[in-house]
Amino acid sequence: MKTIRQLLYKEILVAVGFVTLGFLALFFFFDFVDELRWVGKTGENGYQLAHAMLVVTLMVPSHLYELLPITVLIGTIFVMARLAQSSEYTILRTSGLGPWRALHTLLALGMAFVVLTFAIGDYLAPMSDRAAQLIKARYQGGITIGQTGAWLKEKQADHSFAANVSALVGQGRMQGVRIFEFDQNGLLVSLMHAESGEFASDGAWTLTNVERSSFHTQDTQATDTASVERTRLPTYRWPTEISTEMVSTALLKPDRMATLDLFQYIRHLNANGQTAQRYEIEFWRKVFYPLSCLVMVVLALPFAYLHFRSGGITTYVFGGVMAGISFFLLNNVFGYIGNLQNWQPWLTAAAPGFIYSMLSLAAFGWLVLRR
Incomplete structure (x- = not known):
């Protein structure tokens, strides 16, 4: 035999x-x-x-x-x-x-x-x-998907964030980053727009040329006022658990990713209340x-x-x-x-x-x- x-x-x-x-x-x-x-x-x-x-x-x-x-x-x-x-x-x-x-x-x-x-x-x-x-x-000139880029969501304490990345332009570098911050009631608290961003060694994002808009509302029986505060920052550090692999998964085809990366990304989607069927x-x-x-x-x-x-x-x-x-x-x-x-x-x-x-x-x- x-x-x-x-x-x-x-x-x-x-x-x-x-x-x-x-x-x-x-x-x-x-x-x-x-x-x-x-x-x-x-x-x-x-x-x-x-x-x-x-x-x-x-x-x-x-x-x-x-x-x-x-x-x-x-x-x-x-x-x-x-x-x-x-x-x-x-x-x-x-x-x-x-x-x-x-x-x-x-x-x-x-x-x-x-x-x-x-x-x-x-x-x-x-x-x-x-x-x-x-x-x-x-x-x-960069990896992108469609006309709106990749969207990722994350919950932190009593706030939630929605991050939008237009393109990846190199190893650990992003272009056209927008971050929307919502409070526990689902109201928009702030909006950040950065020209570019990088993945720091501690897991945070280091954003450059940031324009931040903070929305302040005050609703009482006597007054109902709202204001917008705009600031410009050369750099800004945003702590997050959204890793390079997660952004790559959102920008690239999921069938090109490793099994473990897909599993971790599915856990991230489920933890943030997003559909992970695909x-x-x-x-x-x-x-x-x-x-x-x-x-x-x-x-x-x-x-x-x-x-x-x-x-x-x-x-x-x-x-x-x-x-x-x-x-x-x-x-x-x-x-x-x-x-x-x-x-x-x-x-x-x-x-x-x-x-x-x-x-x-x-x-x-x-x-x-x-x-």
Whole structure:
């Protein structure tokens, strides 16, 4: 069995590596062509060809994380179908590779891909994507979202704050910061507008060129007066627990963040009475997404028990690829529907994998056990 296992693992790893390399090269080319439109638009010392090449290179881990399950499916299907076409799998079956042992062997390899996918998606991809975004922010003028920037809320003692950040312009630097302060009755107490801000080492924000407007109201039976006091400050220190990761999460796509960063941001949203449905779905998708590699290898195993004619392997491999693409389409559709219908986040993220696992096991049982 050790020899059979080594044969299967070697063939699958080579096939998966070849398919992955092909997909990454294709995405690298598309990304590079897309980045060329920004080259030279921000002046001589701005975004240059070398920066575009570096940004596209740093985007490779994110694409690898997204593509790995489907390349596992394509590579495994190709190997299983080729072994079946050449009757090598029939020889392996007569050598003691029964259906359940074959399933166990592929699941063990699938677990290795699960660990690899989790490591890339939770450590390598977030770091490289953040580095790419910081390069673009430095040479293109900042990371922003929409026309209003990112909004974050925080409760402190008997007051609450709403912070708005227009853009990130570098490592730990913000641009266009507005902070609204409300009292316990929900009335606006003050408004601060800062030209820029930085994250201090103690967790506070250091704001520069601050214009502060304080609203004073006095409501008694005799008088009803209100006044506005405006002050300008060169710097201002605002104590807060809103970290760099939270601002990055609000400005960047949540699926680009690490699982722990998403979890902390969800806790922050819940603690401040904000809806976290979208981020909870993304959190559970990042938890269950690596497990889709197991679904892919189970989906590929029945192809080893099909009977192929000469040249018929291409049709079956294409069918398997379409099945894999439909899995990812269903995964995205469930995410949007779950967000709109307020489904349980873990159920929304786990449902596509569960459905395809049942279909894969049903195909395995019908093709292998009954035939």
